[in-house]
Amino acid sequence: MVAGDTETTPTVVRAEREIAADPQAIFELIADPAHQPHWDGNDNLGSAAEGQRVRAVGEVFATILTKGSVRENHVVEFVEGRLIAWRPAEVGKRPPGHLWRWELEPIAEGRTRVIHTYDWTELTDVNRFSRARGTTKDNLHASLDRLAALAEG
Secondary structure, three states: OOHHHOOOOOOEEEEEEEEOOOHHHHHHHHHOHHHHHHHOOOOOEEEOOOOOOOOOOOOEEEEEEOOOOEEEEEEEEEEOOOEEEEEEEEOOOOOOOOEEEEEEEEEEOOEEEEEEEEEOOOOOOHHHHHHHHOOOHHHHHHHHHHHHHHHHO
């Protein structure tokens, strides 16, 4: 069974909110993995080394999960200040098919609409389905709220 065969749980989860900050300031908090554990609404990220600021598709950054395992995050979409998406994987392995995406849209001076998406449509590892199903809109909203607190504070 592939993720697309699941009928009871959506395989794309999306949340958005307006943040009172410029897109570039918000984007810095997302594109620099060292900041990610501070806004992670899944409470899954323990840390990330400094100096990994993402600048292009094809880059890979590492994060350490709260349980101690390392994830290599393969950047698959990137537009400076506007869009970033990555596919996490175990070290040295291919990404199993889930994607985290952040889109930033300027609304007005100092205001940005931030859209956060978790997409597991292409996830093929059935051992990961339970965790994928557990990532809800509430988790994404928690990340957005924490990101807003950092960007606006």
